[in-house]
Amino acid sequence: MKWPVAKPKRTSVIVSGALGLLFILSQPGLAQTGQTVQIGQAELIGDVLAGQRKAVLCTLCHGPAGVSANPSMPSLAGQQAQYLANQIKAFKTGLRAEVTMYPYVQGLSDQDIADLAVYYAALPPRWVR
Ligand code: HEC
Secondary structure, three states: OOOOOHHHHHHHHHHHHHHHHHHHHHOOOOOOEEEEEEEOOEEEEEEHHHHHHHOOOOHHHHOOOOOOOOOOOOOOOOOOHHHHHHHHHHHHHOOOOOOOOHHHHOOOOHHHHHHHHHHHHHOOOOOOO
């Protein structure tokens, strides 16, 4: 006798896939790409999902969704993308000298910076207290 194992499995894959997609789409702005930021002379199109992937280390200090629990670390969620890009670039070049941030941004390309900037800009900000 055959047990009907294949069908429920396939269904659960479809369900979890759909739930995953729903989660991404339910994040305000997270499914959007294509916001531009100016970095130097170049106008770059940031990719929100690529930014999310590149933000793994940033979450150590800036919180899992850009909202920081540590009073000495700034929250980034919902900040203007252009401002974020300017600051990351400034940390990288040393214009804004910061020993804590420098190691994490020194290796970023302009495209990485654009992706990270539009990702954090797309996250919901924390309530102002
Ligand atoms: C080890 C902790 C740490 C990590 C990891 C880290 N940051 Fe920061 N970040 C800081 C601190 C501290 C500041 C505040 C700097 C200051 O006081 O000038 C900051 C500031 C910033 C700012 C400026 C915010 C503002 O309001 O001006 C941006 C943007 C930023 N970080 C982005 C990132 C990104 C993107 C990453 C990952 C590539 C990252 N940070 C990783 C600690 C960290």
